[in-house]
Amino acid sequence: MPDYILEMRSITKSFPGVKALADVTFSAERGEVHAICGENGAGKSTLMKVLSGVYPHGSYGGEILFEGKTCEFSGIRDSERAGIVIIHQELALVPHLSIAENIFLGNERRGRGGLIDWHKTQAEAAELLNAVGLGEEPTTPVGQLGVGKQQLVEIAKALAKDVKLLILDEPTAALNDNDSAHLLDLVRALQERGITSIIISHKLNEIEATANRTTVIRDGQTVETLDMVAPDVNVDRIVRSMVGRDLESFYPERNPTPGEVVLEVRDWTVRHPQQDRLVVDGASFEVRAGEVVGIAGLMGAGRTEMAMSLFGRSYGRFVSGRTLIHGKPVAPRTVAEAIGHGLAYVTEDRKQLGLNLLDTITRNVSGAALPKLAKWGFVDANLEAKLARHSMDSMRIKAPSVQSVVGKLSGGNQQKVVLSKWLLTGPDVLIIDEPTRGIDVGAKFEIYTLINEFVESGKAVVVISSDLLELLGTCDRIYALSGGRITGELPVAEANEEKLMTLMTKEKEAIG
Structure with missing residues (x-):
């Protein structure tokens, strides 16, 4: 008989004009990794906010049982006292405070007279950092850490509260592959310690590799719970359950008919705004009318920096280079001038x-x-x-x-x-940075369709993405960027993940 640490029965939650949850039933077994999947707006985050007390008892219908006891949380502190901790997609850390101060914020380690015992604070913080595999000093300001390390600080913060059930809302949405892998390894390690994890994620390959069971929610209702070791359960099966239909392909068909060169960038070089180093180093590429061109690169390769510097020099210190639109040299020095020349930039954030x-x-x-x-x-x-x-x-x-x-x-x-x-x-040229970050497969398909409709009108699109499959599925040609330099160009017909990764990791000395 299953040992359920959590049972949510007939949960119903409404907002003015919208029924977000309708009779949702959900359960998690003790010590498992349980994923929740669904399209945007399906009700996943709403359900977890009900569980964690963000939406207090009385504002929803239904019953919550945790460790066999009925719970009526009036706020987050109540759920945390019970051992339920939620880590939201937007991290709740104070950048100017140290790691140790953030870990124990609101949960301070006090000594005599009620004063904070800093020695105890630093010592316990060091133990927690070791537990999550973060090799930073507890005195380091959180603002100096990357997003991946900040996620680990959030988990250390949860462990400090004697967490029994950890809820992670899109934990890897803003992480690179290495940070994502490290975070998911940590979730597995927590499972070995008996901690139950609930993960909300749109990255179905990560769900397939990590979760024991997956519950699918659609339109505010529970569709089904899948056993991830069952032979017929895979990413396609989850997608079918999420959207209520088979997706013939994750990407709509394209019939590219490239025309004249709309945007040409020559020897574009940009220096870091504060540091004496180049973030873009002699990059050259072109985009034609009716064409989608991809920019592939690892985190820190200079993809976003290049795009923002082209868009009215909104990042870094311009060193040299030329841009031509429809064959005419242009030098937009502000965002307004860039817009006037027919450029548009959709930020990753x-x-x-x-x-x-x-x-x-x-x-x-x-x-x-x-x-x-x-x-x-x-x-x-x-x-x-x-x-x-x-x-x-x-x-x-x-x-x-x-x-x-x-x-x-x-x-x-x-x-x-x-x-x-x-x-x-x-715009004549639309630059889109991480076009589908944090959105579900159904919405992704719609975004890709909109991109296709735009280029079919004779316009040009540049797509920057950390998802190589996304680039392979949406683009006509792909440029690879490494260390701020273009390391190669491949037509999609000749490209694959291995070839792109080889170009993306090419050392500067080897670029010829």
């Missing part, structure tokens, strides 16, 4: 840099094209609303209205809003 999460769809869509909507210095509100409604329809954005707050939309719909914003500027 939509929540921090791409959107105003507190504002409406209308205001976000119009944000980059206000000069086109203004007359005598005033924005035409009627035209703004009309264009927002058109974007919402053409981009298939799922929301009650154009006045919906963007922060309440799913990740896939937020990404469509970002794309709408830049498409409204009427």
Whole structure:
């Protein structure tokens, strides 16, 4: 008989005008790694917020049993006292405080007189860092760590609270392959210590490799729970359960018909904004009308730095190089000038840099094209609303209205809003950085379809992605970047993961 550490029975949760969860039943066995999968907006995060007390008892229907006892959490502190800790996708760390201070924030180690015992704090923090495999000094400011190491600090913080059930919401969404592998190894190690983990993730290959069981949620309802060792359970099986249909392919068909060169970059060289080193070193590439060109590279290769520096020199210190659009030299020194020359850049960090999460769809869509909507210095509100409604329809954005707050939309719909914003500027070249980070397979397919529709109109697209399969599935040609230098170019028909990885890891001395 299964030993359930957690049972959630008939959970129902509603927001104004939306039923987020409808009679969801979910259980996790003691010591297992249990994945929750579903499209954006399916209700995964809402269910975990109910469990962790973010949505307190009384704001939802149903019953929660933890270690056989009925729980009525009024807040996160209640769930943490019971041994349930949630690590959100947006990490809750204070960058200016040390690792040790972050680990015990709100859970301070005190000595006589109620004062913080710093010796005990540092010693226990060191033990916890060793437990998660992070070789940093406890006194190191968290802001000096990369995202992968910050994730480990969050797990150390959870271990300090005597965690029994650890919830990880998209834990590897912003991590490179090495950091992702290390984090998942740590989850397995926690399992050996008897700690149960619930993972919400869109990376189905990681789920297949890590989870013992996977529960699929669709439209706020439980679809099924799959045993990951069953012979018929694989990524395709999970996808079919998530979207309610078979996806013939993860990528829509493309019939490329490249035309004239729209964007040409020659010997582009950029220096780091503070350090005396090159982040882009003599990079040259071109993109044609009706073509999708990929940029592949490991973390730190200079992909984003190159894109942002081309987009109105919004990153780094320009050293040298030329850009030509439709054969004419252009030198945009600001984002506004770049937009004026027909360039658009969709950032990899939509929540921090791409959107105003507190504002409406209308205001976000119009944000980059206000000069086109203004007359005598005033924005035409009627035209703004009309264009927002058109974007919402053409981009298939799922929301009650154009006045919906963007922060309440799913990740896939937020990404469509970002794309709408830049498409409204009427670009000839669209640079998209990590186009599908943190969104589900169904929304990914829609994003890829929108990219295809854009290039079919005679425009050009540059896709930067950490997912090599995504580049192979969406692009016509792929350039590889290593150490800020273009190390090779492959047509997709001749490319594969191994060839790309070889180019992506090419040493500077070997580049000829």
